[in-house]
Amino acid sequence: MEKIKKYYENTKDASQHPIVQKFIDMNVEPKKAIDLGCGAGRDTIYLIRNGWKVLSIDKENTKEIISSKLNNEEIKRFRFDIQNFEDIQLEKTNLLVANFSIPFCNKERFSEFWNKITDSILKNRILCWEFFWSK
Numbered sequence: 121m122e123k124i125k126k127y128y129e130n131t132k133d134a135s136q137h138p139i140v141q142k143f144i145d146m147n148v149e150p151k152k153a154i155d156l157g158c159g160a161g162r163d164t165i166y167l168i169r170n171g172w173k174v175l176s177i178d179k180e181n182t183k184e185i186i187s188s189k190l191n192n193e194e195i196k197r198f199r200f201d202i203q204n205f206e207d208i209q210l211e212k213t214n215l216l217v218a219n220f221s222i223p224f225c226n227k228e229r230f231s232e233f234w235n236k237i238t239d240s241i242l243k244n245r246i247l248c249w250e251f252f253w254s255k
Contacts, residue, residue, distance in 0.1 A: 156216060160182055
C-alpha cells in the first residue's frame, strides 16, 4: 500500500501520456471517455481540459488528487469510481484510455475483463493503451 501511495504522489504532477497527447492532436470531437486505472489522473485531467467528459476508474481512491487539479467548470466533466478489474462494470464510451493498467488484471479473469472493455467501446471507437515493455 505504501508503494502505491508513493507512486501516486510521484505522478500527481506528471504530464499526459504521449499517446493521449497524439490522440488529442487528431482533433476528435470530445465526447465520453473512461480512464481505466487512472492513478493520479494525468490523462484524465488532460482529457477534461480538452473538453472530454471522463469517468476515472482506479482500485484506490485518487478522486481528491484529481479533483484538486480541476477548476469548477472542469469538475463538472469528471466522475470517479473505485473498482477492481476482476469485477469491473463499464458503461458505454467513445474513448477508453488504459495506459499501463491492463496487466494488473488477474490472469485467470483477463478474458472476461477484456470482453468488458471491448463491449464498452461504442461504434467509431478508440482504445488508447500501452503495456509495460522491456527494451
